[in-house]
Amino acid sequence: MRRWRGVGIAGIAVALAGVGLGVANAATSEAVPTVNCPQVAPALPAVPASAKAEVERNLALLNTQIQEANKRLSTSVGEGGVNFIQNAILGPLKDKRASTIDRIAISIGRTAAKPNLPVDSLATCALNQNGGGNAAPEPTAVPAATGAAGSTGGAAAAPTVNCPDVEINVAIPASAQAEIDRNLALLQTQIKEANNRLATTIGQGGVNFIQNAILGPLEDKRFATINRMETAIGRQAAKPDLNAEGLSACSLNEAGDAAGGGATAEPTATATAAPTAGATTAPAGNNTGTATVNCPDVTINVAIPASAQAEIDRNLALLQTQIQEANNRIVSTKGQGGANFIQNAILGPLKDKRFSTINRMETAIGRTAAKPNLNAEGLSTCSLTQ
Numbered sequence: 001m002r003r004w005r006g007v008g009i010a011g012i013a014v015a016l017a018g019v020g021l022g023v024a025n026a027a028t029s030e031a032v033p034t035v036n037c038p039q040v041a042p043a044l045p046a047v048p049a050s051a052k053a054e055v056e057r058n059l060a061l062l063n064t065q066i067q068e069a070n071k072r073l074s075t076s077v078g079e080g081g082v083n084f085i086q087n088a089i090l091g092p093l094k095d096k097r098a099s100t101i102d103r104i105a106i107s108i109g110r111t112a113a114k115p116n117l118p119v120d121s122l123a124t125c126a127l128n129q130n131g132g133g134n135a136a137p138e139p140t141a142v143p144a145a146t147g148a149a150g151s152t153g154g155a156a157a158a159p160t161v162n163c164p165d166v167e168i169n170v171a172i173p174a175s176a177q178a179e180i181d182r183n184l185a186l187l188q189t190q191i192k193e194a195n196n197r198l199a200t201t202i203g204q205g206g207v208n209f210i211q212n213a214i215l216g217p218l219e220d221k222r223f224a225t226i227n228r229m230e231t232a233i234g235r236q237a238a239k240p241d242l243n244a245e246g247l248s249a250c251s252l253n254e255a256g257d258a259a260g261g262g263a264t265a266e267p268t269a270t271a272t273a274a275p276t277a278g279a280t281t282a283p284a285g286n287n288t289g290t291a292t293v294n295c296p297d298v299t300i301n302v303a304i305p306a307s308a309q310a311e312i313d314r315n316l317a318l319l320q321t322q323i324q325e326a327n328n329r330i331v332s333t334k335g336q337g338g339a340n341f342i343q344n345a346i347l348g349p350l351k352d353k354r355f356s357t358i359n360r361m362e363t364a365i366g367r368t369a370a371k372p373n374l375n376a377e378g379l380s381t382c383s384l385t386q
Helices: 002-029 049-075 084-109 119-123 174-200 209-234 244-248 306-332 341-366
Strands: 034-036 126-128 160-162 251-253 292-294 383-385
Touching: 034 049, 034 084, 049 084, 084 119, 160 174, 160 209, 174 209, 174 306, 209 244, 209 341, 292 306, 292 341, 306 341
Parallel strands: none
Antiparallel strands: 034 126, 160 251, 292 383
16 A cells, blocks of 8 residues: 555656646746837838937837837736836827827928827837847838939939019109118028029928928018018108019929029119208207117027028127118218107118017028027117217
8 A cells, every 4th residue: 555655646747747837837838929010111101311219219119119119028928917117108108109209200290291100100119929029120221311313313403483563553762672672682682592402302291292381481581571662761761562462472483493583683773862861051059979889789599490590690780780880870961860860761670670580580580490589679669879
């Protein structure tokens, strides 16, 4: 009996050991799952050169997030309940990916049309229950948008803008002549800048990129410039209607200069200037000093988007030009007008010009960032240094 009992116990022990080995083998042979995420790079439009580095950095971050999720899956085998992987790994991974994809869209949108990416579907990852899969599915290099190829393999011609001429059909007071000429030249500068933007952004954005990013802003600039000319004339004569609404919109020469496009030159020779109305000889002692204007500095206290830098620099330079013109006017009009001549004919118009210029800087920054308050009202008024 003892011999049979010992044999039985030994048999049971061997059987239990066999079961244990089987469980161990099953555990070691069960594959650790991995995440399976959709690629983001193929869904992106052409990436502007200025956004290339940031986009590539975020694509690499998407790969890092996948690797971190796979490591968590490996180190947490057997943890939690049935929803552990979804709640602790896949859910947080989706949130991280959504934020990263949003940053990619924003970086592209700073200098081109912001892409409308299907963030929810691109951010959601599934599970490879048997493991495997690609731990770094995202290409981390994207080509910069530098041009588009034509059907013959050569570079496609850049389109150009086609803007109507702005003609001054009224007599221009002498006091407004310089400002009119300056704004006519500015219209030409705006066209050149738009053509340059068309040439340097070939392939960027969606179907509405040119309208939204180039023709639309150009129309706004032209409207403001033509309005300033009306105002300049209206300070000393009847304010004319130069048809700012009708002359602001520009069309597109799709074939570029080959179709006769290019920078439409605004005429810089204006209508014959009329004598300044109301200028009279002042009594002795009036406006005989060498007074100069004293204007507060305009400080840009916010970050300036790269796309607005040129316009900001141009308007800061214009503020200096306005001061110089006002000082020249003070010198050249000695003896003119009455007691309020300088205030009405020089300091008042200078205030209006400065207010418009500071407002344009706010608008330029506000096209691609939060529109700042540069205190146009407080910084427009200049005093007189006798």
